Amino acid sequence: MAEQPAREGRLRPARRLTLTEDVYESIKTLVMDHILPPGERVNIDALARELDVSPTPVREALARLEADGLVHKRPLSGYTTTALLSRAEFDDLFDVRLLLEGATAGRAATHATAEERQRLGANAAMNIDVEAGDGYRRHAVFTALDAKFHDLIAEVAGSPLLRDSITRLHSHLHLHRLYFPVTGATDTNTEHQRIAAAIIAGDSQAATDAMQAHLTAARERHLPAFDRHLEEPPCG
Template sequence: MTSTPGPPDRLGRRQSGRTPESYRLQPRRALVDDVYEAVKALVMDQVVAAGERMSIDGLARDLGVSPTPVREALTRLESEGLATKEALKGYRAAPLLTREEFDDLFAFRRLIEPWAAARAAERIDDVGRALLAEELGSASAPAGTSYDDYRRLTEHDQRFHSLVAELSGSPQARRALERTHGHLHIFRLHFERSTGHETLTEHAAVVEAIRSGDPAAAEAAMIHHLEAAMNERIRTIYDTDGPEG
């Protein structure tokens, strides 16, 4: 597998100019999780382009590992919707979200998450307040735009939204939200340095409203967060010759 540097594509996505070999793991017995994160980084950074074939043997050579952990990594990525598998053909990097898929994802989140935030505010106790404060304190804005830079923000985003859903008292809402893997698909689609600061500021507003036990404010803060992400930070790429759908 090879990759050559190039100018930003029509979506303005990250173009790191890095090759798969530059993601090679350190010479030691790589853990399965290490290989998984390395392969995920190739997909998230667009080093492996959407729709491009991912050879198990080729990735193993590039990363300096055996094929077995690569195969396990691709299976995990398939479960997250970041890879697709075709019978007798192997794996490919999943397509980026089309506009229709993007709108559908946010319509679902717009239904579930404001309700969950309001319910969390109604039910909040000292334990919940501590959990929210701890999660918010675990995050920081990334310095760059590669997956290695914003990986922790992605993980925080997943944990934060899952925690709010959990505090709503509805395991079904939490499971439904987690199954979308929306944080990965959104950050893969578009990420800028300013995104981190804006996301954390909006999370802080949601936390403040829930911790204060104000359901209306919590619902409003979550609506603002989702609509800012949808309308101001992401959807505009579809208005500038973005993915078809």
């Protein structure tokens, strides 16, 4: 059985003024850092005691995490953390992203308004970086801003169906739970700026090409996960 990371220093009592959000972020951190290991049943009462809250905000947080794709609810057995992506699932995820997000970037180049292009440019200009610290909290801001950029492109593309399809992939959380390539932050910034520039210029083909190049590079940055994690013996 592989040694599990310690909870100490990662789990903290929830602040009362932001109870629901804080409980959600605390439990998400446990899942992302494998403190709650993949495939493990979630003990609601135990989490409530550790966070010093009632079970109600814990249940609310788990419902949000189910929407995120990080836990599953099974009849009569409660919540279980989802398994990590397999190599086949990883490849399938990127194949789908290349199709959907490439087309979405191209569509955004022809459908975005002047205000939306300005907003996209401002978002891409933000320097996404990895913060000091350990585990998921170290790259939580990066993850959020990275996801926001891709979500914004889906929004300005003007297709609710495309946007919903991309959102349902939950790709950022699944990938960063598997492995986070810290060295990729600078590359990601540069790639985002190229995509934004093509969309702002109204060049549909360039936007599609830039998005597909970004996703292809991101796939390569995540591949070490399968040397680093998938050869470890399973927990349990």
